[in-house]
Amino acid sequence: MIQRILINRLLQAVMVAWGVGSLSFVLMRSLPGDMAYRVAAGRYGQDNVSAEAAEWVRQELALDLPAWQAYLHWLLDMLRLDLGVSLISGAPVIDEIKHQLGHSIELAVMAILLAALMAFPLGILSGLRARGWLDRSLLLLSSLLRAQPVFVIGLMLILAFAVYWPLFPVAGFGQGNDWVLPAFSLALALAAVSSRVVRDSTLAVIHSPYYQFARVKGLSEWQTFRQHGLRNLSVPVVAFMGIQLVGLIEGIVMIESLFSWPGIGHGLAHAIFSRDVPMIQGTALMMGLLFVALNTLVDLACYKIDPRGRPE
Amino acid sequence: MIELLEVKSLSVHAGDQCLLEPLSCTLTAARPLTILGQTGAGKSLLAQAIMGLLPQTLRVEGEVRLNGRSLLTLPMQERRALWGRVLAMLPQEPWHALDPVMRSRRQVSEVHQFVLGLEQEAADQQAELDLQHLGLADALEKIPSQLSGGMAQRVAFVAATAAGGSLLLADEPTKGLDYGRRDQVVQLLQRQLTQGALLTITHDIDVARQLGGDLIVMRRGQVMEQGEAEALLADPQSEYTRELLAADPSCWTAPKQSPQVMEPLIRVEGLSQQRGGKMLFEGLSFELCPHQITGIVGDSGCGKSTLGDLLLGNLQPQAGRVTYQRPFARHQLLKLYQDPPAAFAPGVPLQQLLKDLVRLHDLDASRIPALLERLHLNPQLLTRCSHEVSGGELQRIALLRALLMRPVLLFADEPTSRLDPMTGQQIIELLVEVARDYACAVVLVSHDPVLVDKTCHQIIRL
């Protein structure tokens, strides 16, 4: 069963690589001007480009081959993690994205943790007292938050906690508390949805026949909740996390751009803006792989907490 | 005899509406008390009122005394202290009452641990013993979805009584169980009697008969009759009880008429079918003749519906043959469904559906009024949508729709199992008449061997 999860996700990773690789190839071919000159300019600086250097690049990257051969070369290079050099900075793409990936994972993990810390207690409380004042106010808050793009949430946080009350840096990276605002922006967007999922799930669990039966067996309210509530209510919440990951990844692109956080999302937006195809490919690939990796973790967590569907 | 639980003119109300009219009864040790009534008769409210499980929107009046102590006035905390320890309650649908992600052993051992205060290890051992005692050694490490219905019922029984409650309330303990499993549950309940008292709520006359003791018959929240079970069932006083008993297949008296011998419409030879590596049936051979009713019996999952698909020509047999007297059109081989509302397109007036059918096959619409009368249907019903018509009426409309097509085969898949017994009896009687009056073969699938015995000319057991 675990093997099946891993194989499925591995296949998905391959699809991501193929999709990103192909789109990047199309992008590369559709760029105006002579590709070889552009690559050479990226590598050796604008002033050092000679016909010779361009010819050398052309040979190396097989740029004069027919399209289908060039396409195969392109994909093979990607498989070997040879992602080329940035057309802008001239640095190898792999080095740049290695750093970026670390920053993005840091942000993603902090956001998920913060979101869980908010969503679970608040969701459970509003589920236990459904239609009470807490439930109603959280519903309103969640509806308002869900109607904001995540960059607007980030913007509000900046205006409030960096400009009006200068508690945190407006943007950038390097101070100890720099992660707080970007991570909170992402976490608020996540928690706005998942707190409602927790709430609905809690409500369903405490009205389920098995919850009732546990009470009737003689367990106290707290024992019933601990033994039968927590795990059962987590099942749909964790499964839903898989759907929310799309939003998280999209949020990372926005929030990193807004806060100039040196992660993959920022890198991707930047690369697209400056049409730096090797960087586009590298960052999109990492973004996709990060998405697949997080999805795999969600699958494994689902498998761990829900024994249904496992072979006997 | 020690008096355990005394209920005095207990009633349940929702606003102005009375859901359960005043009811009094006494529950004593070693003498079972059974409440018999159809779904929606308000009988489950009684058990919930005794436990203190009713939602707050419902109002309870009257008195419930447990060994002289009045329960209804106790604070919730004290009532909960009785749960499991004194009052045990067997849930309606054990599959849903067991925690779906917890192993059977833990569902029992947590009671020993948290209610009786054992160490976790000792609690686990005790739970293991309890479960083994009921032949559930295999089920220890299983979660509910891996248990059969009967096993789940026994695990729920062990868990419900683990805390030592001597007064057992069983709410529809046989709902959804096959015939054989039902008797096992009754034995389980009788065993409980030796240790305390038993209140059973059921819709099943046989369960009431087997349990004996005292019996209360209810209908729509009203007590129709109350007395000693054996005497009451032998000589019912109220009209309702009489009808209820008469609708039980074992009491049917109509004689079976043998149809005249005719050339078979469908011939089945050496039919075998397996599903998921399991043989459903093997080497099945029989013939279906006009005017003849064929019964198919067997527990759930034995391949009754698969056999239906083979007969209707919707499935190719894996081995053997189904041959038809002449090539019949698909719409002459028809089916009646278990759940009538599920067999009609929703949200469209029934007459529109019939009109669609008449147009499609260029049928003679003037037959409809006669068929309506034949099936005792009010023509007004056809102006409604399927969900606005009662199950029994809709099943008759399904029959009408089938007869309009002049069918050769009518495959009735448990056509009465979702209907109350009186309505079910009417449907079966109509099916018998249809077989007599129209030249079609009727196949009646049922889990009830008695019903099939009483109505069918030939019986196939799977």
Place this chain on the structure above:
Amino acid sequence: MKPFLAWIPGLSRSQWLGAAILMALILFALLEGWLHQGDSTRQNLSNYLAAPSAQEWFGTDHFGRSMLARMGDALRLSLMLSLFCVATAALLGTGLGVCAAWMGGITERLLNFLANTLLALPGLVLVLLLAAIAPGSFLVLYLAISLVLWIEYYRVVRAQTQVVIRSPQLEASRQLGFGRWYLFRRHIWPAIRPSVLTLAAFGAGNAILALASIGFVYVGLQPPVAELGLMVVELLPYYNDAPWALAQPILAIFLLILGFNLLAGKAK
């Protein structure tokens, strides 16, 4: 999912609120285009970041362009795009979903493979990559967003259609000899209609969000086009001098998405 977002009597109170918000925005977009006839690109550097006045109801931006004209343009753009995307995605996704469930076999497997491949990349990343091929092209954005949106319809419709196809009601009609179109009209469409309409409302919100998002990271439509996300990022540096200007596109995005979310009702 709340059933029957369909026709007017079935709407809940919050759905009415959503519909009212959207109607107001649409009305504003239409009336602005009809009556105001301002030019969203005409600069007037001597009158930049002007506060709302009798002349310029919504003030001006950092190039002195009329905010009223720009907001009208941006709203029409967002609404139009969401309409096109949702119509395309709904038609494509519903059609293919029903096909897959009905045909099964190789058709279904191929379509599933296609959907899963597209799902392997987060939607926005896919839209960004496609947008990079032809920067600033409305057509590419429309195609890219529709390409992401149809999958949701496909999956939901396919799952629900499968249930209907296995149901006794369809089996009964099929046995009675009815053809595919009848089965679709009488059985499948009534079952999937509420979901399709709910998804349409959510999808419209998502399309608007996607457009604003790529505008915000500056890789979508290019200046001087008036687009809500682009306007946010352009006006961001002036949050202190002209908060009213920055607030306008933000409020518009908020109201659009809120309106569609409310109209969609409660999701699963």
